[in-house]
Amino acid sequence: MLCIAGCASARSGVAPARPAGTPAPARESLHVSVVYPGPTDIIQTHDSSFLFGAVHGGAGPASLTVDGTPVPVLATGAWLAWLPLPDDTIAAFRLVARARGDSAVQDVVARIAPRYRPPAGRAAWIDTTSFAPSGTLALPLSEGIRLAVRATPGATVQLRLPWGATIPFLPDTLPGEPAWGVRAFATTTAAYRLPPAADRYVAWLPAAALCSDGKSACATLDVVVGRDSATARWPLTIGLVDMTFPSVVVLNDDTAHTGTTDSMTPGKSVPGGTYNWFFPTGTTAVLSGRWNDQMRLQLSKSSAVWVNAADVIELPAGTPPPGGVVGSVRLQPGPASVTLRVPLPGKLPFQVTEQERSLTLRLYGVASDINWMQYGGTDSLVTRMSYAQPAADEVTITVELARRVWGYRTRFDGRDLLLEVRRPPEIDPDRPLRGRTIVLDPGHPPAGAKGPTGLWEPVATLAVAYNAKALLERAGATVLLTRTDSTPVELFPRTHFAEVHDADVLVSIHANALPDGVNPFVNNGTSVYYFHPRSAPLARALERALVAELGLRDLGMGRGDYALVRPTWMPAALTEGLFIMVPEQEAMLLNEEGRGRYARGLVRGIENFLRERAREP
Ligand SMILES: [Zn+2]
Known part of the structure; x- marks a missing residue:
């Protein structure tokens, strides 16, 4: 599972099969467990969602209905359902399991993320959860910022500034954006095209000091429809950055060696965006902006980069800029x-x-x-x-x-x-693995996805890793695992381990999960991720071999911004061989035969990559 946020089964706990302390009966009585959504999960979508879990106990094969609709139950007991959600913040489902004359009922109440609802009886409204940007912003005087907000369609919308000026808002005519999970996982591109939302407005605000104490002299949004109007304070503070007396900072990723994702401070083109620069501790630069917990550094006249404010230390005023x-x-x-x-x-x-x-x-x-x-x-x-x-x-x-x-x-x-x-290693094209050092990374813990029967991703990835280790060693490789038991290992120590052991190849092993709102019946299969160009042939070789071994849909390889594929010292790839939340795919990870198939795919992929490199002219 590699979801950054909102990943379904990562947050869930498994409902206990029976209360703690109760002795196990001779044969478990028939009951249904729900892995997702768990009691603390909040479904982050509003159309449809998946539920999964398992039917346990009872005699003979079981059947299941959710609100009267039959849901297939695998021999492992696992089931997965894709269900429409009510327009509400809670959804109740009735699960009924049957097995040879026995039946069990389980009522599930799922929580759904609230969304803004226009007030009843008002023509003019402002979605006060939609102000973008909000918080604390700092910019040089010559710049400006795009504002966006949701309000009544067809309204007159403007921002009133404390010194009397107004900024007009225009309807946003661009098509809407689907949730990130749809873009990341859905195999059909139709969901990318959402119609323009008539209630979205945009404007341009030139930089000016605004609302410095967060209370007085703030900007106010006015929405007028006919004779009705709505007003709200825009929750934004703007400070000005003086570039003529620049503020010089030094980067200090002081947590680098205690478990963060990289040893260096990552730089991003947009606040909170994908990593594009890696700065060692001690790098100096000029501060040119701030947005909440993100700071912008001016690298040169034409290049700027966003970093976490926590990694930035300001040097004494008057420190000359580096150069x-x-x-x-x-x-x-x-x-x-x-x-x-x-x-x-x-x-x-x-x-x-x-x-x-x-x-x-x-x-x-x-x-x-x-x-x-x-x-x-x-x-x-x-x-x-x-x-x-x-x-x-x-x-x-x-x-x-x-x-x-x-x-x-x-x-x-x-x-x-x-x-x-x-220097590239000398590879024997006839026995490409002989003499190579391969580091395998069994994905998680911490975190990790769960399958319908409760199989936890780190348990499965460790089993696959041991399986692959044996095969690789038989082919002459030295194999090191970043984790050999269930003790949690953070991300940076894993990549550091691969580097200090001069791994020729690093492969991180995972099993995937979907974020809320993506249909698991049509979006599942095998995918492999890489970060640096040199790792693309490794990812491609792994993808081909895993698809051939596992026989699942080929979701393709992709460039992914994941810590385990960011090391630069060796080619590295992260495999999501299958989806642990899909009953049939979880079943593969539950048995030795399926784990062996995943492992063979890994071994063949690594071997094919090395052979290809050995034949390089
Ligand atoms: Zn994972």
Whole structure:
């Protein structure tokens, strides 16, 4: 399961089969358990939802109805239902199980996330849960911000500012957006096209200090329909960022080694967005904006990046912004890697981008004075180095390689930035696994999805990992597991483990679950995720092999922003071989034969990837 939020079965507990302390009867009496939704789950959709659980006990095969509609029950007892939801915040379902003259009734009350309801008897209304953005914002004076709100269709909508100006709102004519889960998982694209919502309005607000104490001199939204009107304070505070006396910050991901997802501070193009930069502790930059718990750093005149405010420490006022020139660079060949040493005027922000046979290091806030590019002897891996100055304050250095990229890593050594490029392993094309170090990562705990009978994802992934380990070892590989028992292991220690053991390949093993609102009967199957370009062939080889072994629908491979595929030191992929919430697929994970199939898919995928790389010219 790799849901970021709203993932159904991850939150659920299994309803106990019988009260604690009750002795087990000779044969369990017939009863129904519901895994999802559990007592604390709140369904985050309003059309239809899935329910799943199992029928236990009784004699002979069982049948089940939910509100009178038959729901198939697997031999394992597992069942899965897709049901319409009432227009309410609770939904009640009656489950009736029958088995050879016996019957059991279970009433389930599910909670549904509330949604805004226009007040009765009013023509003018404002959905006060829809203000975007809200909270605390800081921007330079030259910028502005897009506002969006829901209100009565066909109304006159404007924002009144404390100094008397008004900002008009226009109807948002763009089609609506489906829930993220639909985009991530649904196999039909029809659900992507929602009609424009007549109640959505947008506007542009130029940056100006607003509502600084959160109470006085705030912006007010007016909605007028005929003679009716509605008014609400926009819950937004705006501060101004002075770029002429810039505020300089240093990044300090001080929690990096205690279990967060990466060892570096990730940078994002949008607040809270996907990771696109990775900054070592000590990187300095200029602050240029803030939105709630996200801070924007100006890397150069044309590049800005959002980071978590918790990772940012402001330096004393008057600290000059980092910058200067990049001097002569030098390559240092080593037995397992070759290192590019770049002298810098400070710990400047940078980004490494990977192409098939080259790595480009982009340095922000600097001009080049790269008089020398010293190769330090003839190295078989690096064919050429070059540099460019794509902007007045950005420098790129490109290292071209004789082989496809296997891995790399970066660190500061004083003021020097080191880019260490890994030498690809020597692979025997006839026995590609011989001598290789493979790190397998049994996904979870913490967290993990649950299947209808209560099978927990971490139990299944560990069993599959042990199965694959035995097969890989038989083929000559050294196999290390990031977890060997049920003790929870956070994400960063797992990727760190793979790096310190110089894994040739890292594969994280999972079983999938859907977010609320996606129909599991038409959206399920096998998928594999990767992050860096070098890992795409690994993901593709795993996807093909898993589809062949498991015989499920091919949902394809995808680039996914997951911690376990972000390490740069080796190719890495995350497999979602099947959906643990689907009864037939949970059943596969419950027996040795099915676990063996998942494991064989992993082994064959890794082997095919290595063979392909061994034959690379
Ligand atoms: Zn998972």
